[in-house]
Amino acid sequence: MAEARKAIVPLDVVPAGETVLLQEIVGGRGILSQLATLGFTPGAPLTMIQNFGHGPLIVQVRDARIALGRGEARHILVQVDEKTAERIDPRFVRRTFVSRLPDA
Amino acid sequence: MKAPVTSCHTVSTAVRPSRPAELRVALAGQPNVGKSTLFNLLTGLNQHVGNWPGKTVEKKEGYFRHDGLHIELVDLPGTYSLTANSLEELIAREYIIQERPDVVVVVLDAATLERNLYLVAELLPLPSRVVVALNMIDVAEQEGVHIEPEVLQAALGVPVVPMVATKNRGVRELVDVVVRLGRGETPYEPKLPQVRADHQQVLEQVKELICPYVPAPYPPGWAALKLLEGDRHLTEMMDRALPADIRQQVHTLLAQHDDALMAVASGRYEWVGRMVRAAVVRPQAGQITLTGRIDRWATHPFWGLIILAGVLGIVFWLTFAIGSPIQEWLDTVIINGLRGWLSTALAWAPAWLSGAIVDGMLGGAGMVVTFLPILVIFFTVLALLEDTGYMARAAFVMDRFMHMMGLHGKSFLPLLLGFGCNVPAVMGTRIIDTPRSRLLTIMLAPLVPCAARMAVIAFLTPIFFGRSAALVAWGLVAMSLIVLALAGLLVSKVMMKGERAAFIMELPLYHKPNARTIALQVWQHVQEFLRKAGTLILIMALVMWALSTMPAGDIETSYLAAFGRWAAPLGALLGMDWRMLVALLSSFVAKENAIATMAILYAGADQAGLVERLGAAVAPASALAFLVVQILFIPCVATVAAIRQETGSWKWTIANILGLLVISFSMGILVYRLALLILP
Known part of the structure; x- marks a missing residue:
């Protein structure tokens, strides 16, 4: 199992146009189940369609567009590559070693 | 029927023994996949809309014939999965498990196949046979997604039928496949998903x-x-x-x-x-689809609001340009014509009987009828916006504002409709998918000042306040909206405590609306309104008529007036005499009645010089208090009937009436006391 140093950020700080990988969702069973159903499972690629830094955002996940409140998006932690991480406020970036995720 | 035998290791999907000329089919699918279109196409007018037993979720059943077979079709609620996250999901899966339909047709949107197949993964382990209806393949192609149905069929191990329900393509093939599978003529070997x-x-x-x-x-x-x-x-x-x-x-x-x-x-x-x-x-990465292009504007925080304002402008223009003239025509030509004819025809009858029929019943029926044009327009627009996919965008751009009062973005449109009339506002809450948000929106809808209340304000403010009338009217509307926001905050924080519904909403692909689906939906809603709310309106209008004319035949000596005099001490707190209280009570039947009642009570039967007499008889502070109570007062009978119909609960309906009674009188007292300090 390959290991790599990765940058983990909450989804709400990912800029529009970036594609990231879902790491984990922190939250209660209700929101977890609702998001998992829509395709937010570990390893799933998410593409940020719209994020103006305020108000709800739009994410493409498994060929569907989902609108998320910022509060909900904060519960979703995603892996970003170094180039993207540099564009994000360092306060939100957590660096960690993660094992390779199972295929989406 | 004996319970089917299930062993611990296999699930029996054997065909249930049933009468030869009968097949029971259920329609499953995620929201926005064209399930209703398919249902309407198959059953046409042979359908019945009701509620699931003990639930407020709509249940649609119908039947059709194919190959000499009588086929029953049940439309299950649209659900993303079958985990009991919502009432709809619970209803759908309990139906399949308990009732064991012969075949479950799962309708998929081909353009979002991946997410849609999740529901198939949930359905396959259940004991009904599954047919996949691959709908909207034309939209998928347009978005650059190409699907090979035969390959999908081989991979799933269940029949897959490509179709375009809106163009009636592939529907006949689908029914053929369903019948053959239901009769056990085709092999059925689904490949089940495994846990990680x-x-x-x-x-x-x-x-x-x-x-x-x-x-x-x-x-x-x-x-x-x-x-x-x-x-x-x-x-x-x-x-x-x-x-x-x-x-x-x-x-x-x-x-x-x-x-x-x-x-x-x-x-x-x-x-x-x-x-x-x-x-x-799949489409080439980076290819920008039609939906993507429209959404750049439609979901933009600024342009999205501008577009929404434009759409709403058209809605209201339609209502007033088309709805109001028809409404007036119905009222003056049909209802008044009928009234005149009935009065002559009932000349032989005692006064109380002709009064009860002409003024009481016809008055109520007339109100029901004159509501129809506006309801038809609003329902058509709602269905159109929902069917094209724009509704989700409207909810998206309004969400942040609605969240301030504990509501969902989808609550915005119904509440806005309330400015025209509260009845479609209450019925329009059906587009809200979380029960809690929907209930809260219904509870708040009567606080939106409807056109009838605005008419009362427009008539009375110039009499009481002369040149400041516009300012007072504007202040009254602003106040009622602030009260609405505060009430929303209070109710969502205190009475309906618990986690705020998470804002997670799909933005479906845009597509062309289907006239047949929209027409059927409007027809069903209107029919239901006439059947349920219509009856209740008729009864309440009759009761209110009786209270305001009995025992002597005029309102001054009626039971209503007696009640007004009895409640006069309460009125005194707001500087209102018994006549104003009676005017308020009579507005329960229809808001605009307040003017007519005041005219009779203050100016007598001749009604001459109403304007001067009212202006002279009522002090400005009292007038302001009256207008405040009037705009916040309990909903009219039609709205009450709609609330009862949509919540399915007298408890919530009465809670709403009592709540508004308390709010309106508290605000009235507050404004009166403040006005005494400021006004001369």
Whole structure:
């Protein structure tokens, strides 16, 4: 199992146009189940369609567009590559070693 | 019927023995996949809309004939999955498990196949045979997604029929496949999804433990899976069914695997991924689709609001340009014509009888009839916006504003409709998918000042306030909207405590609306309004007529007036005399009645010089208090009937009336006391 140093950020700080990988969702069973159903499972690629830094955002996940409140998006932690991480406020970036995720 | 026998290791999908000329089919699917279009296409007017037993969720049943076979069709609620996260999901899966339809047709949107197949992954382990209806393949092609149905069929092991329901393409083929599968003429070997590898062992353990205790007709393997997912409904059911020691063991196992929910969902999506890789050719990365192009504008925080304002402008223009003239025509020509004819025809009858029929019943019926044009327009527009996919965008751009009062973005449109009339506002809340947000929106809708109340304001403010009338009218509307926001905040924080519904909403692809679907939906809503709310309006209008004319035949000596005089001490708190109280009470039938009642009580039957007399008889502070109470007062009978119909509960309906009574009088007292300090 390959290991790599990765940058983990909450989804709400990912800029529009970036594609990231879902790491984990922190939250209660209700929101977890609702998001998992829509395709937010570990390893799933998410593409940020719209994020103006305020108000709800739009994410493409498994060929569907989902609108998320910022509060909900904060519960979703995603892996970003170094180039993207540099564009994000360092306060939100957590660096960690993660094992390779199972295929989406 | 005997409960089907299920062993611990296999699920029987054998065809249920049924009468030869009968096939029971259920329609399943996620929201926005064209399920209703297919249902309407198959059943036409042979359908019945009701509620699921004991629930406020709409249930549509219908039948059609094919090949000499009488086929029953049940439209299950649109759900993303079959985990009991919502009432709809619970209803859908309980129906399939308990009623065991011969075939479940799952309708998929081909353009979002991956997400849609998740529901198929949930359906396959259940005991009904599944047919996949691959709908909207034309939209998928337009978005650059190409699907090979035969490959998908081979991969799934269940029949797959490509179709375009809006163009009636592939529907006949679908029915053929359904009938053949229902008769057991085609092989059925579904390839079931597995739990992610790291959780297969614990799934087996749970299954072995619970197997002997799973109540029929629940499939044990499926029950074990739902326990791993932490499904609340199933966990409670198994807690009751399991002996204490086994229950303890199961809960210990589950506690050790609290990430099982994700493992189960991931397992399903791995299975989905295999299907999609086999059968779908994806669009080139970076290709911008039609939906993407429209959404750049429609969901933009600024331009989105401008577009929404434009759409709403058209809605209101339509209402007033088309609806109001028809409404007036119905009222003056039809209702008044009928009134005149009836009066002559009933000349022989005693006054009380002709009065009851002409003024009481016809008055009520007239109100029901004159509501229709506006309802038809509003329902058409709502269905159109929903069917094209724009509704989700409107909800998206309004969401942040609505959240301030504990509401969902989708609450915005119904509330806005309330400015025209509160009745479609209450009925329009059907577009809100979370029950709690929907109830809260219904409760708040009467606080939106409707056109009839605005008419009263427009008539009375110049009489009482002369040149400041516009300012006072504007202030009254602003006040009622502030009260609405505060009430929303209060109700959502205090009375309906608990987690705020998360804002997670799909933005479906845009597509062309289907006239047939929209027409049928409007027809159903109107029919239902006439049947349920119409009856209640008629009865209440008759009762109010009786109270305001009996015993002597005029309002000054009526029971209503007696009640007004009795309640005069309450009125004194707001500087209102009994006549104003009676005017308020009479506005319960229809808001605009307040003017007519005041005219009779203050100016007498001749009504000459009403304007001067009213202006002279009522002090400005009292007038202001009256207008405040009037704009916030209890909803009219039609709205009450709509609230009763939509909440399905007298408890909430009465709570709404009492709440508004308290709010309106509290605000009235507050404004009166303040006005006494400021006004001369």
